[in-house]
Amino acid sequence: MRPMLILPLLALTAAAPATKPKTPADVLAAAPAAAWKTIPAEDLMVIDLAGGTRVVVQLAPAFAPVHVANIRAFARSGWWNGGKAAIYRVQDNYVVQWGRNETEDPMPPGVVKLPPAEYHRRLKGLTVRPLGYPDQYAPRAGFALGWPIAYDPKAGTANLTHCYAYVGVARDLSPDTGNGSELYAIIGHAPRALDRVIAVVGRIVSGMETMSAFPRGTEALGIYKDRAQDIKIGSVQMASDLPAGQRPSFQYLDTQSASFAEYVRVRASRKDAFFIRSAGGVDLCSAGVPTRATPAG
Amino acid sequence: MRPMLILPLLALTAAAPATKPKTPADVLAAAPAAAWKTIPAEDLMVIDLAGGTRVVVQLAPAFAPVHVANIRAFARSGWWNGGKAAIYRVQDNYVVQWGRNETEDPMPPGVVKLPPAEYHRRLKGLTVRPLGYPDQYAPRAGFALGWPIAYDPKAGTANLTHCYAYVGVARDLSPDTGNGSELYAIIGHAPRALDRVIAVVGRIVSGMETMSAFPRGTEALGIYKDRAQDIKIGSVQMASDLPAGQRPSFQYLDTQSASFAEYVRVRASRKDAFFIRSAGGVDLCSAGVPTRATPAG
Numbered sequence: 001m002r003p004m005l006i007l008p009l010l011a012l013t014a015a016a017p018a019t020k021p022k023t024p025a026d027v028l029a030a031a032p033a034a035a036w037k038t039i040p041a042e043d044l045m046v047i048d049l050a051g052g053t054r055v056v057v058q059l060a061p062a063f064a065p066v067h068v069a070n071i072r073a074f075a076r077s078g079w080w081n082g083g084k085a086a087i088y089r090v091q092d093n094y095v096v097q098w099g100r101n102e103t104e105d106p107m108p109p110g111v112v113k114l115p116p117a118e119y120h121r122r123l124k125g126l127t128v129r130p131l132g133y134p135d136q137y138a139p140r141a142g143f144a145l146g147w148p149i150a151y152d153p154k155a156g157t158a159n160l161t162h163c164y165a166y167v168g169v170a171r172d173l174s175p176d177t178g179n180g181s182e183l184y185a186i187i188g189h190a191p192r193a194l195d196r197v198i199a200v201v202g203r204i205v206s207g208m209e210t211m212s213a214f215p216r217g218t219e220a221l222g223i224y225k226d227r228a229q230d231i232k233i234g235s236v237q238m239a240s241d242l243p244a245g246q247r248p249s250f251q252y253l254d255t256q257s258a259s260f261a262e263y264v265r266v267r268a269s270r271k272d273a274f275f276i277r278s279a280g281g282v283d284l285c286s287a288g289v290p291t292r293a294t295p296a297g
Numbered sequence: 298m299r300p301m302l303i304l305p306l307l308a309l310t311a312a313a314p315a316t317k318p319k320t321p322a323d324v325l326a327a328a329p330a331a332a333w334k335t336i337p338a339e340d341l342m343v344i345d346l347a348g349g350t351r352v353v354v355q356l357a358p359a360f361a362p363v364h365v366a367n368i369r370a371f372a373r374s375g376w377w378n379g380g381k382a383a384i385y386r387v388q389d390n391y392v393v394q395w396g397r398n399e400t401e402d403p404m405p406p407g408v409v410k411l412p413p414a415e416y417h418r419r420l421k422g423l424t425v426r427p428l429g430y431p432d433q434y435a436p437r438a439g440f441a442l443g444w445p446i447a448y449d450p451k452a453g454t455a456n457l458t459h460c461y462a463y464v465g466v467a468r469d470l471s472p473d474t475g476n477g478s479e480l481y482a483i484i485g486h487a488p489r490a491l492d493r494v495i496a497v498v499g500r501i502v503s504g505m506e507t508m509s510a511f512p513r514g515t516e517a518l519g520i521y522k523d524r525a526q527d528i529k530i531g532s533v534q535m536a537s538d539l540p541a542g543q544r545p546s547f548q549y550l551d552t553q554s555a556s557f558a559e560y561v562r563v564r565a566s567r568k569d570a571f572f573i574r575s576a577g578g579v580d581l582c583s584a585g586v587p588t589r590a591t592p593a594g
Contacts, residue, residue: 092506093461119574134431136578164390164486174573188509189461189486189582193567196574209389209513212485216506270490276471277416277493281433283580285486 021271024263028290031259036251037146038294039205043068044239045075046248047098047207050083050232055207056239056248057167058291062145063160064118064201067169070111070180071201075236077108079181086230090214091222093189097170098233099182107179115177119196120159123151128158129255133268133281137161137192141284143255147203148284150195160200163190163285165208169199187212190285205250205291249294263290318568321560325587328556333548334443335591336502340365341536342372343545344395344504347380347529352504353536353545354464355588359442360457361415361498364466367408367477368498372533374405376478383527387511388519390486394467395530396479404476412474416493417456420448425455426552430565430578434458434489438581440552444500445581447492457497460487460582462505466496484509487582502547502588546591560587 039058047055061068074080080100089097107113126144128151135141138150144158151158162168167185171178177199185204204211214231217224224230239247253260268282336355344352358365371377377397386394404410423441425448432438435447441455448455459465464482468475474496482501501508511528514521521527536544550557565579 090510092509117573133433136430136580137576173570192583193564193572193576193579195576197572212389213387213510213512215510267490273470275490275494276414279434279490279492282490283433286489 020273022262022266023270023272024266027259027263027266028253028292031253031257031263035254035257035259036292036294037254039250039252039291041240041242041247041249042072042238043202044205044248044250045071045202046237046239046242047080048234048236049087049210050234053207053210054248055211056205056250057202058205058250058252059202060147060160060200063121063147064169064199066112066115067118067178067180067199067201070115071183072238073108073110074180075238076241078235079108080233080236082235083232085233085236086227087211087214087233088217088227088230089184089221089223090187090217092187092216094187094191094222095184096187096211096214097182097184097222098231099170101181111179113179114175115179115199117175117177118199120157123153123156123158126151126158127256129261131264131282131284131287133283135284137195143260143289146252146255146289148287148289150192150284159196161190161284162186162192162194162198162200163203163288164188165204165212166200167202167204168194169201171198185211192285203291205252206248206293251292251294253290255289260289263287317570319559319563320567320569321563324556324560324563325550325589328550328554328560332551332554332556333589333591334551336547336549336588338537338539338544338546339369339535340499341502341545341547342368342499343534343536343539344377345531345533346384346507347531350504350507351545352508353502353547354499355502355547355549356499357444357457357497360418360444361466361496363409363412364415364475364477364496364498367412368480369535370405370407371478372535373538375532376405377530377533379532380529382530382533383524384508384511384530385514385524385527386481386518386520387484387513389484389513391484391488391519392481393484393508393511394479394481394519395528396467398478408476410476411472412476412496414472414474415496417454420450420453420455423448423455424553426558428561428579428581428584430580432581434492440557440586443549443552443586445584445586447489447581456493458487458581459483459489459491459495459497460500460585461485462501463497464499464501465491466498468495482508489582500588502549503545503590548589548591550587552586557586560584 085100169178170182269278382397466475467479
């Protein structure tokens with residue numbers, strides 16, 4: 001069967017001639033190198049699954065500094081290594097969750113057992129690019145420091161949002177905030193009701209297509225029925241602890257750049273051939289912030 | 298490793314005592330039988346994958362009558378049976394796509410080769426329950442006939458939306474509208490920019506957790522590289538053509554019912570224990586329309 005190619009390409013393609021309406025991919029392909037910011041190696045968590053797949057998470061210390069410090073401490077102590085941690089929960093249209101029960105052993109040094117509720121931060125100090133369209137979950141939506149954010153100018157707060165591929169800290173009921181030993185990533189439509197209810201600490205920048213495709217768990221909450229179904233984690237390391245030549249490197253599109261502004265504009269009003277109509281709007285998570293592997297050279 | 302149960306349960310659970318704030322699941326559990334509408338068997342398409350998994354799609358003849366008639370004609374002629382059709386495209390955070398290249402053989406009788414662009418319908422004749430929150434993609438969002446819709450009171454139009462698990466008709470570039478031989482379902486964050494650009498014809502009411510978890514294709518658009526990777530379809534039948542005792546049966550929550558109104562209200566303002574804050578809003582696809590297997594007896 002010869003497949004019919006029908007839906008618009010979301011991946012990068014070569015820039016179209018100037019006479020054609022631009023696609024989001026065209027905008028990214030045309031963005032100058034200066035519009036791409038390289039993510040510091042100390043913000044990249046490298047998860048190697050036992051099966052060989054590598055997953056890379058960009059952490060967001062500007063939004064959840066204590067949780068991120070905990071996650072780095074767990075990684076550096078080898079807390080999740082050698083089969084002690086696994087993916088054990090996959091709930092359809094919701095989350096994939098992994099980690100290690102932190103009650104098993106003494107915490108590694110440096111881990112804060114009960115971090116503060118870093119569910120939002122001060123808006124002050126952030127240079128925000130407004131999305132320009134309404135948000136159902138907050139007074140305003142926009143972008144800052146390379147992240148999608150929701151914010152409240154009156155309250156003076158800003159928070160990371162539960163978009164696809166975004167990573168949060170699993171917790172029990174309040175006032176527990178989770179310590180970072182167990183994490184989840186969003187694998188479905190953005191469950192934005194979780195915003196400011198759980199700490200969002202980053203996003204998956206590589207390996208998401210593996211994390212989203214594990215078999216769904218059949219027990220309550222999508223937990224795997226048998227521990228034999230768990231997907232074992234081989235190791236978790238910070239990229240900054242890897243030898244220089246072996247560090248993965250990723251970039252995000254500077255949310256203050258002209259390229260990013262154009263990217264959001266084009267996302268909100270597709271005019272390329274397939275799109276016989278433009279919506280004239282876009283939601284925060286559909287706009288998103290593009291990331292990529294740092295180009296060679 | 299004993300997993301930590303931390304995220305709120307989206308599945309049905311027993312109703313909580315009246316003193317506790319209700320969850321969406323509580324509202325569904327308390328909904329009277331009369332609030333659930335049984336889907337007509339002629340609107341249920343039953344897809345049996347070669348591996349044994351059954352997927353059931355509810356079709357929406359009130360929104361795309363010609364496309365739905367085509368799909369029924371394809372199913373009744375056995376067009377997709379016996380290994381001639383497959384799932385051949387899985388693009389992460391976007392779509393799973395299946396079908397059979399309709400240029401291979403003469404069309405089955407009754408199939409309209411170039412259906413009209415049923416991307417929206419007249420608003421007139423629909424009893425709409427407004428969502429009550431803004432939408433980024435249309436002047437208004439709400440619900441009618443058991444479906445989430447976007448609508449434009451000035452233009453007098455209403456359309457089905459690309460929410461998670463919703464099914465559309467693959468097509469080539471305009472003015473092709475697709476004939477229904479190849480279909481897709483949304484497996485990620487709602488790509489609402491596709492609304493009114495492609496015909497939405499229904500939603501998956503059973504088997505979605507299988508459809509969303511197939512390995513992602515590695516070629517452009519998520520196409521599988523080798524045809525050997527395709528997931529073969531065993532048969533596609535309309536439920537109404539199955540013997541009475543073997544017909545699957547599903548229901549949706551009447552979007553005009555008091556239970557549905559309460560369901561949306563609770564979705565927009567979670568107050569159960571885990572939710573230390575309520576968003577005070579919800580987007581159309583996060584609200585959604587609950588469906589279930591028809592209870593026995």
